[in-house]
Amino acid sequence: MQSNHIILKICHLSQSLNNNLILKDVNLNFQSSKIYGLVGTNGSGKTTLMKSILGLNYVDSGQIIFKEINIENGQHEIQRAQIGSLIEEPLFPNNYTVQQVLAEQQALLKVKVTRNYLDKLLLLLGLNRKLETKVKNLSLGWRKKLGILRAICNFPQLLLLDEPFNGLDRLSVHQVEEILTFLAQQNTCIVIASHLIQQLQELGAELYWVKNQQITLLRRADKRLADY
Ligand SMILES: Nc1ncnc2c1ncn2[C@@H]1O[C@H](COP(=O)(O)OP(=O)(O)O)[C@@H](O)[C@H]1O
Ligand SMILES: [Mg+2]
Structure with missing residues (x-):
C-alpha cells in the first residue's frame, strides 16, 4: 500500500564548502x-x-529531518540504515565478489530483508549471473549496477542516487528504471541527481532545478527545460 507522507524535510539549509x-x-x-x-x-x-543529507558535510545552518528526527551533521546513526545511497562512483574492495559486497552491506546495516526481495533485485539487474565474479573483473557499467544494488539491498525508505545512469547501456538504464519504479511502489522516496532529464521524466519524477544556491520546482512547461 502506498502512502504519501513527508519522510524528509530540509528546512532553511545553508551549506558552505571551504568558505564557498x-x-x-x-x-x-x-x-x-x-x-x-x-x-x-x-x-x-x-x-x-x-552529502549534506547523508551527514557527510557539516551544515552552516538549518535542519535535515528524516522521519521526524534531525539527522544533519551525521547525528542519529540509527536512522542512516534506512537511507540508501550511491554518491559519485561506487568504491568496493577489489578482491570481493559481488556476493561478498552484498553480504558485507547487509551485515553493516543490520537490516533484514527477505531472500525474495534480494533475488528480485539481482534478477532485474542481471547481477544474479555475476554473484561469484570479483568486483575487479566487472566493467564500469556492471560496477555501477552493483553500486545501485548495494544502495537498495536493505530496502531503504529513502534512496539518494547521484548520476545513476552514467556509464550504463540502454538495457541497464531500463533495468534501473524498472527497479526504481518498483521501489517507489513499495513506498521508498527516491531522489536522483542527473542531467538526463529524459530519464527522469520517463520515471515521472518531480523535477527541481539547482542553481544560484537555490533549489526550485521545475514545472513541465518551464522555459528553463529548453536549456537542456
Ligand atoms: N570538498 C569540497 N570543497 C570545496 N568545494 C567543493 C567541494 N566539493 C564540491 N565543491 C564545490 O561545490 C560546488 C558544488 O559541487 P557539486 O555539489 O559537486 O555539484 P554538482 O553535483 O551539481 O555537479 C562546486 O563549485 C564544487 O567545486
Ligand atoms: Mg555531482
Missing part, C-alpha cells in the same frame, strides 16, 4: 512513494545536497 556558499536557505519536502529529480549544471550543488 553552495546552498542558501534551501527548503524542500520529500514524500514517500515519490521520485524526485535534481537537475542543474555541473557544480551547481546536487552532490553537495546529497
Whole structure:
C-alpha cells in the first residue's frame, strides 16, 4: 500500500564548502512513494545536497529531518540504515565478489530483508549471473549496477542516487528504471541527481532545478527545460 507522507524535510539549509556558499536557505519536502529529480549544471550543488543529507558535510545552518528526527551533521546513526545511497562512483574492495559486497552491506546495516526481495533485485539487474565474479573483473557499467544494488539491498525508505545512469547501456538504464519504479511502489522516496532529464521524466519524477544556491520546482512547461 502506498502512502504519501513527508519522510524528509530540509528546512532553511545553508551549506558552505571551504568558505564557498553552495546552498542558501534551501527548503524542500520529500514524500514517500515519490521520485524526485535534481537537475542543474555541473557544480551547481546536487552532490553537495546529497552529502549534506547523508551527514557527510557539516551544515552552516538549518535542519535535515528524516522521519521526524534531525539527522544533519551525521547525528542519529540509527536512522542512516534506512537511507540508501550511491554518491559519485561506487568504491568496493577489489578482491570481493559481488556476493561478498552484498553480504558485507547487509551485515553493516543490520537490516533484514527477505531472500525474495534480494533475488528480485539481482534478477532485474542481471547481477544474479555475476554473484561469484570479483568486483575487479566487472566493467564500469556492471560496477555501477552493483553500486545501485548495494544502495537498495536493505530496502531503504529513502534512496539518494547521484548520476545513476552514467556509464550504463540502454538495457541497464531500463533495468534501473524498472527497479526504481518498483521501489517507489513499495513506498521508498527516491531522489536522483542527473542531467538526463529524459530519464527522469520517463520515471515521472518531480523535477527541481539547482542553481544560484537555490533549489526550485521545475514545472513541465518551464522555459528553463529548453536549456537542456
Ligand atoms: N570538498 C569540497 N570543497 C570545496 N568545494 C567543493 C567541494 N566539493 C564540491 N565543491 C564545490 O561545490 C560546488 C558544488 O559541487 P557539486 O555539489 O559537486 O555539484 P554538482 O553535483 O551539481 O555537479 C562546486 O563549485 C564544487 O567545486
Ligand atoms: Mg555531482
